[in-house]
Amino acid sequence: MARPAVRTFALSKQFGATEALRDLDFEVGEGEVVGVLGPNGAGKTTLIRLLLGLLIPSSGRGEIFGLDCQHETVEAHRRIAYVAGEANLWPTLTAGETLHLLGRVQGRLDLAYRDELVDRFELDTSKKVRALSKGNRQKLALVAALMTRPDLLILDEPTSGLDPLMERAFRSCIDEARGRGQSVLLSSHILSEVEVLCDRIGILREGVLVEMGTLAEMRHLSALSVEATFDGAVPDLSQVPGVSMVSVQGSSMTCQVQGSVGPLLKALADVGVRELLSREPSLEELFLSHYGAGLTAQGDSGNAG
Amino acid sequence: MLADTRTDAARHVSTWPSTVILQVTSRKTVRSAVGWGVVFGLYTATQALAYASSYATPAARRLLVQEFGANTGISALVGPAIQIDTVPGFTAWKCLTVLAITAAVWGILTSTRMMRGEEDAGRWELLLAGRTTRRRSAAEALLAMAMGLVALLVTTGIITIAMGRSSKVGIGAGAALFFALAVVAGACMFTAIGALASQLSSTRRQAAGYASALLGVSYALRMVADSGTDLAWLRWATPLGWIEELQPLTRPNPLALVPIALLTAAAAAYTVYLAGRRDLGASVFPDRSSTAPHLRLLSGSVGLAFRLMRSMLIAWAASIIAYGLLLGSIAKSGGKIMTSTPSMRLVFARLGVTGAEAYLGFALLIMAMALNFVAAGQISATRAEESIGRLEYLLVRPLSRTRWLASRIVMAAGIVVLAGLLAGLSTWLGAAGEHAGVSFSSMVEAGLNIVPPALLLLGIGALVYGALPRLVTFATYGVLVWSLLVELTGGIVNVNHWILDTSAFHQMAAAPSAPIDWTTNAIMTAIGVAGALAGLVAFNLRDLKGE
Numbered sequence: 001m002a003r004p005a006v007r008t009f010a011l012s013k014q015f016g017a018t019e020a021l022r023d024l025d026f027e028v029g030e031g032e033v034v035g036v037l038g039p040n041g042a043g044k045t046t047l048i049r050l051l052l053g054l055l056i057p058s059s060g061r062g063e064i065f066g067l068d069c070q071h072e073t074v075e076a077h078r079r080i081a082y083v084a085g086e087a088n089l090w091p092t093l094t095a096g097e098t099l100h101l102l103g104r105v106q107g108r109l110d111l112a113y114r115d116e117l118v119d120r121f122e123l124d125t126s127k128k129v130r131a132l133s134k135g136n137r138q139k140l141a142l143v144a145a146l147m148t149r150p151d152l153l154i155l156d157e158p159t160s161g162l163d164p165l166m167e168r169a170f171r172s173c174i175d176e177a178r179g180r181g182q183s184v185l186l187s188s189h190i191l192s193e194v195e196v197l198c199d200r201i202g203i204l205r206e207g208v209l210v211e212m213g214t215l216a217e218m219r220h221l222s223a224l225s226v227e228a229t230f231d232g233a234v235p236d237l238s239q240v241p242g243v244s245m246v247s248v249q250g251s252s253m254t255c256q257v258q259g260s261v262g263p264l265l266k267a268l269a270d271v272g273v274r275e276l277l278s279r280e281p282s283l284e285e286l287f288l289s290h291y292g293a294g295l296t297a298q299g300d301s302g303n304a305g
Numbered sequence: 306m307l308a309d310t311r312t313d314a315a316r317h318v319s320t321w322p323s324t325v326i327l328q329v330t331s332r333k334t335v336r337s338a339v340g341w342g343v344v345f346g347l348y349t350a351t352q353a354l355a356y357a358s359s360y361a362t363p364a365a366r367r368l369l370v371q372e373f374g375a376n377t378g379i380s381a382l383v384g385p386a387i388q389i390d391t392v393p394g395f396t397a398w399k400c401l402t403v404l405a406i407t408a409a410v411w412g413i414l415t416s417t418r419m420m421r422g423e424e425d426a427g428r429w430e431l432l433l434a435g436r437t438t439r440r441r442s443a444a445e446a447l448l449a450m451a452m453g454l455v456a457l458l459v460t461t462g463i464i465t466i467a468m469g470r471s472s473k474v475g476i477g478a479g480a481a482l483f484f485a486l487a488v489v490a491g492a493c494m495f496t497a498i499g500a501l502a503s504q505l506s507s508t509r510r511q512a513a514g515y516a517s518a519l520l521g522v523s524y525a526l527r528m529v530a531d532s533g534t535d536l537a538w539l540r541w542a543t544p545l546g547w548i549e550e551l552q553p554l555t556r557p558n559p560l561a562l563v564p565i566a567l568l569t570a571a572a573a574a575y576t577v578y579l580a581g582r583r584d585l586g587a588s589v590f591p592d593r594s595s596t597a598p599h600l601r602l603l604s605g606s607v608g609l610a611f612r613l614m615r616s617m618l619i620a621w622a623a624s625i626i627a628y629g630l631l632l633g634s635i636a637k638s639g640g641k642i643m644t645s646t647p648s649m650r651l652v653f654a655r656l657g658v659t660g661a662e663a664y665l666g667f668a669l670l671i672m673a674m675a676l677n678f679v680a681a682g683q684i685s686a687t688r689a690e691e692s693i694g695r696l697e698y699l700l701v702r703p704l705s706r707t708r709w710l711a712s713r714i715v716m717a718a719g720i721v722v723l724a725g726l727l728a729g730l731s732t733w734l735g736a737a738g739e740h741a742g743v744s745f746s747s748m749v750e751a752g753l754n755i756v757p758p759a760l761l762l763l764g765i766g767a768l769v770y771g772a773l774p775r776l777v778t779f780a781t782y783g784v785l786v787w788s789l790l791v792e793l794t795g796g797i798v799n800v801n802h803w804i805l806d807t808s809a810f811h812q813m814a815a816a817p818s819a820p821i822d823w824t825t826n827a828i829m830t831a832i833g834v835a836g837a838l839a840g841l842v843a844f845n846l847r848d849l850k851g852e
Binding site for chain 2: 049052053054055056073074075077078080081082084086088089090091092093094096097100101102104105106107124125126127128130131141144
C-alpha cells in the first residue's frame with residue numbers, strides 16, 4: 001500500500017512560551033498537491049521545518065513516506081526537495097556551481113532536465129550568486145529543487161520575488177510534477193497561486209489547522225457573496241441573521257451571508273432593489289472570513305485576486 | 306487602512322534628521338568603546354598593583370631585570386623591557402603592546418562592521434534612500450567612530466589616572482593619560498585603516514582581512530626591530546613601533562604622535578574621497594560578477610568548506626610561513642642576547658638547549674596563539690553557515706547532521722595540525738639559513754607540540770556550538786582571549802597557579818626550549834575529542850537556529 005507523502009501525528013512545537021504549532025494532524029497523499037495558507041506567524045514555516053528535521057518537535061512526530069522526520073532524515077531526504085522563501089545561497093559561488101554542488105549532495109540528478117529548467121527559467125549560470133537579484137536567487141533555488149525530480153516537493157512561499165512570467169513557468173513545472181505523480185506541499189499567502197495549483201488546502205491559524213479540504217468543500221463551508229444596488233437609500237442590513245461584513249458605497253452594498261439566504265431576501269423584498277448579484281466567494285474572501293479584515297495588510301492578498 | 310500606514314511611514318521618513326548614520330553608528334561604537342575602556346583600564350591597574358606587591362623590594366626587582374632585561378624572546382613578543390625595576394616601567398612594558406594590539410583589533414572590527422557590514426546588510430540603503438551623499442555618510446560614520454575613540458580614551462584614562470593615584474603605584478595624571486593615549490593610538494590608526502579597507506573591498510570579511518594583514522605586517526616588523534638585532538630603526542617603519550616609541554610612563558616622546566596622526570588623517574581623508582567615487586554596495590577593487598565554473602572541490606560539504614575558506618587558509622598559511630622564517634632567522638642573535646648573562650646561560654645549559662632554541666621556545670608561543678585563532682575561526686565559520694541560513698540547503702538533502710558537523714571538525718583539526726607542522730618547518734628553515742644550530746626533528750616536534758591547545762579549543766567550540774549555538778563565537782573567542790591574557794601576564798606577576806592552569810598555553814611546554822610534555826598534550830587532545838563528541842550529540846538534539 002502506498003504510504004502518504006506527509007503525515008503528522010499530534011505534531012507540536014513550542015518556542016519558549018510561544019506555541020508555534022499545536023497538535024497538528026495533517027496528511028499529504030501520494031501524488032497530491034496540498035497548499036497551506038495562513039498569515040505570517042501562523043506556523044506554516046514551523047510545520048515545514050519540522051518535516052525537514054531542521055526543528056525538533058516538542059511532542060508528536062511527522063513522517064515522510066513513512067520515514068520518521070527526526071530519526072530517518074537521510075532516507076527521507078533522498079526523496080524530497082525543498083525551497084525556502086529566502087534563497088540564502090553561497091554568494092561567492094556561481095549559479096552553475098551551486099547547482100552542481102547541490103546536485104552532488106543530493107546524489108540524484110537529471111542533467112538534461114536541469115539544463116531544460118535553466119533555459120525555462122532563463123537563469124544565467126555563469127553569474128555569481130552575489131550578483132543575482134532576489135528573484136533570480138529564488139529561481140536558482142527552484143531549479144536546484146526541481147532538477148532532482150523528487151517524489152515530494154516542499155515549497156515554503158517559493159515564488160516570492162518572481163516576476164509574473166516566471167511565476168507562470170513555476171506553475172507549469174508544478175503541474176508537470178503533478179502529472180508525473182510527484183507530491184507537493186506548498187505554503188503560501190498568495191491565494192491565487194494556491195487556488196490554481198492545489199488539490200487540497202489547509203488553513204493554519206496561530207499554530208492550529210482550522211480548516212482542511214478541497215476548494216469545493218471549503219466553499220461549501222463558507223459564505224455567499226452578495227452585491228445589491230438600490231433605487232433609494234441603502235437600508236441597514238447588519239442586523240439580518242447570517243449577514244456579515246456589510247459595506248456600503250453610494251447606493252450599492254456588498255455583504256457575506258452565512259447559511260440560508262432566506263432572511264436577507266426577505267429584508268430586501270421590502271425595499272427597491274435594482275440589481276442583485278450573488279457568487280461563490282473567492283479564496284481571498286474565504287481567507288478573510290477566517291482571519292478578519294485586519295490581517296490583509298500583511299499578505300500579498302491585495303494583488304493576488 | 307493600508308494607505309494610512311503608508312503616509313505614516315512617509316511622514317516618519319521625512320522627519321528623520323540627516324545625521325541618522327552619525328547617531329546610529331556613534332551609539333553602537335561608544336557603547337562598545339566604554340566596555341573595552343573598562344577592560345583596558347582594569348587590566349593596566351591589575352598589572353601595576355600586582356607588580357607593586359609581588360616585587361616590593363629592590364632586590365626582587367633587580368632579579369626581574371636580570372631575568373627579563375635582556376630576554377629578546379619576550380621583548381620580541383611584547384616590546385623591550387625598559388626600567389622594569391620601576392612600577393611605571395613595568396606597567397608600560399606589560400600593557401602597552403598587548404593593549405595597543407587589542408585596541409587595533411577592536412578598531413578594525415568596529416570600523417569594518419560599521420562601514421562595510423552595515424552597508425552589506427542593506428541598512429545604509431534604508432537610512433540613506435538618496436537623502437544624503439555617500440561622501441557625507443562616510444564622513445558621518447568616521448565622526449561617529451572618532452566619538453567612540455574619545456570614549457575609549459576617556460574610560461581608559463579615568464581608570465589609569467585613578468590607578469596612578471594609589472600610593473603603591475604613584476603615576477602622575479599626565480603620564481597616565483599619555484599612556485591611555487598611546488593605547489588608543491592603536492585603535493585610532495586601525496579604525497581609519499579598517500574604514501579605508503571597507504571602501505576597497507566588497508565584503509566585511511575581505512575588508513577586515515586586508516586591515517588585519519597590515520596589522521600582522523606591522524607586528525612582524527616590530528618583532529624584528531625588538532629582537533636585539535641591529536635593525537632597531539625598523540621601529541620607525543611600523544605603526545606598532547610608533548606606539549612603542551611614544552614610551553609612555555618611561556621616557557615620553559610625543560614626537561611619535563606625528564606619524565600616528567598623519568596616518569590616521571590620511572586614511573580617513575582617503576576613505577571619504579573613495580566613498581564618493583563608488584556606488585553603494587560596490588567596492589573599488591573590482592569584484593567579478595561572473596566567472597568560469599570551478600567544480601573540482603564542489604562535490605560535498607567538505608569540499609565546499611575548503612572552497613569557501615580557500616583564500617583565508619592561504620592567507621593564514623602565508624603568514625605562518627612568513628613568521629616562521631622571520632623568527633627562525635633572528636633566533637641566533639636573539640638567543641645570544643638571552644644567554645648573555647651567566648645565570649641564564651647556566652639555566653639553559655642545564656636544560657640542554659642552545660640559545661637559539663631558548664629563543665624559539667618563546668617564538669613558537671606566538672605560533673600556538675595563531676593556531677588558536679585558526680581554530681576559533683573554523684568554529685565561527687561553522688556557526689555562520691547555520692546562522693545565515695545556508696546550512697539548511699545542505700541538511701535538507703541526504704546529509705546527516707552528524708556527518709556534516711563531524712567532517713567540519715575533522716577538517717578543522719587537520720588544518721590545525723598542518724598549520725603546526727608548517728610553523729615548525731618554516732621556523733627550522735629560517736634558523737637553518739642562519740646556521741643557528743636547531744635540529745630539524747626538534748622543530749617538527751615543536752611544531753606538533755603547539756597543536757593540542759588548538760585541538761582543545763576546537764573541542765570546546767564544538768561542544769558550545771552543539772549546545773548553545775548563539776553563544777559559540779563569544780565563548781570560543783572568550784576562552785581564547787582569556788588564555789592569551791593569563792599567559793601574557795601570569796608568567797611574571799605571581800598569579801595563583803589555579804588561574805594559570807586555566808590557560809591552555811600555560812599547560813603547553815615551551816618546546817624547543819623545554820622538553821615536550823606528551824602526557825599533557827594527550828590529555829588536552831582527549832578533552833578536545835570528548836568535547837567534539839558531546840557537541841555532535843547535542844547538535845542532533847536541537848533546532849537549527851538563525852541569528
